[in-house]
Amino acid sequence: MTVSPAPSRSVDEFEDEHVSASACPACIAAPSAEQMAKSGDIKGARIMLSLPTAHCAVCITDVERELMKQPGVKSARVNLTLKRASVDAEGDVEAAGLISALDRIGYEAHELDPGMLSATEADKRGRDLLMRIGVAGFAMMNIMMLSVAVWSGAEDTTRDLFHWISAAIAIPTTIFAAQPFFANAWAALRGGRLGMDVPISLAILLALGISLFETIHSGSHAYFEAATMLTFFLLVGRYLDYRTRAVARSAAEELAALEVPRATVLRDGVEAVVPVGELVPGDLIRVRPGGRIPADGEVIEGHSESDRSVLTGESLPVQVAPGMVLSAGEVNLTGPLTIRVTAAGKDSSLHRMADLVAMAESAKTKYTSLAERAARLYAPIVHLLSFSAFCAWAWVTGGDFRLAVNISAAVLIITCPCALGLAVPAVVTAASGKLFRKGLLIKDGTALERLAEVDTVVFDKTGTLTMGAPRPQNLSELSSEALSVAMALAEGSAHPLARALHDVAVGQGATPAMLEDLREVPGYGVEGRWQGQTVRLGRANWIGAEDGATTATHLGIGDAAPIAITFADSLRPGAEDAVAGLKAQGKQVWLVSGDVEGAVSELAARLGIENYRSGALPLEKAQLVNDLTHEGHRVLMVGDGLNDTAALAAAHVSVSPASALDAARTASDIVLLGKELAPVADAASIAVRARRRIKENFGISIVYNIIAVPLALVGLATPLMAALAMSASSITVSLNSLRLR
Amino acid sequence: MDALLYSIPISLLLGGIGLAAFWWSIKNRQYDDPKGDAERILSDEFDDRPKQD
Numbered sequence: 001m002t003v004s005p006a007p008s009r010s011v012d013e014f015e016d017e018h019v020s021a022s023a024c025p026a027c028i029a030a031p032s033a034e035q036m037a038k039s040g041d042i043k044g045a046r047i048m049l050s051l052p053t054a055h056c057a058v059c060i061t062d063v064e065r066e067l068m069k070q071p072g073v074k075s076a077r078v079n080l081t082l083k084r085a086s087v088d089a090e091g092d093v094e095a096a097g098l099i100s101a102l103d104r105i106g107y108e109a110h111e112l113d114p115g116m117l118s119a120t121e122a123d124k125r126g127r128d129l130l131m132r133i134g135v136a137g138f139a140m141m142n143i144m145m146l147s148v149a150v151w152s153g154a155e156d157t158t159r160d161l162f163h164w165i166s167a168a169i170a171i172p173t174t175i176f177a178a179q180p181f182f183a184n185a186w187a188a189l190r191g192g193r194l195g196m197d198v199p200i201s202l203a204i205l206l207a208l209g210i211s212l213f214e215t216i217h218s219g220s221h222a223y224f225e226a227a228t229m230l231t232f233f234l235l236v237g238r239y240l241d242y243r244t245r246a247v248a249r250s251a252a253e254e255l256a257a258l259e260v261p262r263a264t265v266l267r268d269g270v271e272a273v274v275p276v277g278e279l280v281p282g283d284l285i286r287v288r289p290g291g292r293i294p295a296d297g298e299v300i301e302g303h304s305e306s307d308r309s310v311l312t313g314e315s316l317p318v319q320v321a322p323g324m325v326l327s328a329g330e331v332n333l334t335g336p337l338t339i340r341v342t343a344a345g346k347d348s349s350l351h352r353m354a355d356l357v358a359m360a361e362s363a364k365t366k367y368t369s370l371a372e373r374a375a376r377l378y379a380p381i382v383h384l385l386s387f388s389a390f391c392a393w394a395w396v397t398g399g400d401f402r403l404a405v406n407i408s409a410a411v412l413i414i415t416c417p418c419a420l421g422l423a424v425p426a427v428v429t430a431a432s433g434k435l436f437r438k439g440l441l442i443k444d445g446t447a448l449e450r451l452a453e454v455d456t457v458v459f460d461k462t463g464t465l466t467m468g469a470p471r472p473q474n475l476s477e478l479s480s481e482a483l484s485v486a487m488a489l490a491e492g493s494a495h496p497l498a499r500a501l502h503d504v505a506v507g508q509g510a511t512p513a514m515l516e517d518l519r520e521v522p523g524y525g526v527e528g529r530w531q532g533q534t535v536r537l538g539r540a541n542w543i544g545a546e547d548g549a550t551t552a553t554h555l556g557i558g559d560a561a562p563i564a565i566t567f568a569d570s571l572r573p574g575a576e577d578a579v580a581g582l583k584a585q586g587k588q589v590w591l592v593s594g595d596v597e598g599a600v601s602e603l604a605a606r607l608g609i610e611n612y613r614s615g616a617l618p619l620e621k622a623q624l625v626n627d628l629t630h631e632g633h634r635v636l637m638v639g640d641g642l643n644d645t646a647a648l649a650a651a652h653v654s655v656s657p658a659s660a661l662d663a664a665r666t667a668s669d670i671v672l673l674g675k676e677l678a679p680v681a682d683a684a685s686i687a688v689r690a691r692r693r694i695k696e697n698f699g700i701s702i703v704y705n706i707i708a709v710p711l712a713l714v715g716l717a718t719p720l721m722a723a724l725a726m727s728a729s730s731i732t733v734s735l736n737s738l739r740l741r
Numbered sequence: 742m743d744a745l746l747y748s749i750p751i752s753l754l755l756g757g758i759g760l761a762a763f764w765w766s767i768k769n770r771q772y773d774d775p776k777g778d779a780e781r782i783l784s785d786e787f788d789d790r791p792k793q794d
Contacts (some may be wrong), residue, residue: 131764
């Protein structure tokens with residue numbers, strides 16, 4: 001759906017009216033050319049489509065060729081890495097048309113909100129880091145070539161010449177390439193902290209300074225290659241870290257961009273589509289069947305049913321009539337509704353819930369990652385070692401400061417955390433790549449570490465363990481006549497129960513009966529005439545039946561006794577595997593739902609979950625998570641609804657499916673991209689393995705230091721040794737991380 | 742040792758050309774869609790002439 005310029009103009013005027021009472025009607029009728037051009041600009045600029053199924057060369061050419069065939073399309077380009085197509089088109093091309101064209105040739109496509117994606121389009125930081133890596137790598141290799149000559153015995157003038165050339169390459173290179181470290185170190189020092197970047201910057205600067213001094217005085221040891229090598233390896237670590245975050249962020253942005261939030265506003269009997277953010281209290285909005293209610297409001301006109309499962313977890317829809325108050329986030333099921341907005345944007349219940357999440361998040365104690373803990377230990381130790389080496393040698397030699405500075409610099413260079421800088425990002429990159437292929441998106445780098453510590457898992461029911469989509473249970477009890485009547489009636493409605501009934505009937509090969517006068521009575525059901533009798537499908541009290549405990553629709557044929565067709569929510573694929581897998585890993589599993597006792601206990605029994613709680617309000621869910629945490633458990637919360645968001649934010653780590661509401665996805669650390677739930681169990685075991693690899697990596701770099709540092713302290717370290725220790729430890733750490741793939 | 746007078750500038754120049762090529766490729770956004778580029782080479786579509794934008 002694209003905003004068409006004329007109606008959106010009139011809405012702008014409508015907005016203006018709230019500011020100044022004298023909105024000129026002529027402006028509404030004939031918007032100025034300038035404004036027309038402006039709205040045309042927004043519209044004709046570029047259409048972005050998400051192509052989740054594209055995967056090969058044929059897909060690229062098919063999609064591009066098909067898009068180019070559409071009238072008005074100027075160019076189309078598929079990006080397979082991001083699974084997106086960007087289309088440059090004339091102003092009157094609508095995304096919906098392109099999507100249906102692609103659908104015809106068998107490609108699933110969704111419109112993306114380009115505004116949400118702008119940040120990923122210009123990946124400036126990534127390219128900037130890559131450039132610095134390239135420069136540092138070039139310098140490292142060239143200096144190494146010269147250094148090898150020095151190490152293998154170049155002397156006197158030749159050695160000095162080589163040192164001078166090395167200096168000419170190394171100094172500008174480090175000034176350019178090591179900037180990120182200098183900037184971070186400076187920020188840390190100003191904040192009175194000693195981060196990882198302070199010893200790194202100090203080592204790089206000392207190495208350069210000492211080497212330059214030695215070169216001027218024709219000394220034999222210069223550490224130019226060490227300075228550039230340090231910069232290179234540490235930049236690689238930074239880049240990996242950045243990549244993982246950028247990939248996660250761009251996928252998360254894509255999920256957000258998939259929901260183009262628009263509302264249909266009624267103004268003087270004319271409908272206009274506007275962004276939800278522009279709604280103000282008092283606006284009349286129209287919500288079609290199947291649409292999500294964009295703002296809190298009171299129903300003015302229309303009868304329908306509303307699905308509040310994302311707000312409360314209840315799977316049964318609620319009947320809606322004029323005068324009723326609805327909350328943003330509910331889904332309108334059967335009839336069109338006209339609603340007067342009472343609270344929009346920041347004041348709506350959706351946002352109040354989001355505020356609750358923000359509060360829970362700020363109350364959460366900040367998690368200290370393994371890398372941070374390592375850095376906290378590392379920086380003081382290294383500085384102390386280097387400084388005491390300087391003091392000791394200055395005292396022993398009776399004031400030979402040149403030697404003392406040389407040795408303390410060697411200590412700093414050799415202990416410099418190449419391997420430490422790679423230890424975490426290399427593992428996280430490998431692990432999140434592996435999880436991404438399984439359909440899990442890690443939004444936060446420390447989420448993996450936190451996931452590894454989890455011993456209790458809390459699941460939400462509706463929409464998480466179940467699909468949130470009902471399926472008829474007792475169709476086989478219906479006579480074939482009744483089934484064909486039910487099917488024909490179901491065809492006349494967009495109600496989820498009717499749709500599910502129809503789909504299953506089609507699957508069973510039933511044929512619809514011939515009906516006359518088919519009409520939908522919003523809020524009640526569908527009615528028609530069949531062989532002279534009135535037939536109805538809908539609510540129990542409308543047909544004349546008793547309301548049962550389970551979700552059901554009722555079929556009435558003439559005066560015969562009504563038949564109840566019961567529905568149950570279908571399990572999310574992989575739900576059984578996920579629960580069984582987590583239990584096999586020795587984790588305690590809970591089920592918490594806002595739904596009624598019967599539905600919850602039945603599902604718990606089916607999946608073998610002993611601990612469950614039903615009828616839980618949003619705050620009770622969060623309370624349960626907090627209680628478990630106070631008992632000393634580390635809780636993983638898996639949920640999708642608004643009623644889960646507080647619990648998601650309160651948990652040690654949280655997962656939500658891609659179908660979840662935006663607020664729930666924002667509150668969670670990991671997003672399930674596919675329909676399958678089974679990867680949750682895999683993720684837990686991969687996280688444990690990833691943490692083991694990180695610890696091994698720390699072990700490896702400590703072992704290298706234990707060997708190299710004493711040599712440096714007694715003054716036996718040479719630039720060759722420093723280079724060997726640095727590259728060998730970095731490479732072993734990277735290889736160890738790759739074992740995870 | 743005269744060889745050094747030629748070989749060192751030459752090696753630096755060659756390395757510099759590599760660096761310049763790398764710089765160009767980054768500025769020209771050659772790494773935006775590595776997966777797509779790997780697949781595009783298999784398609785006949787772009788064989789005769791570069792795709793027009």
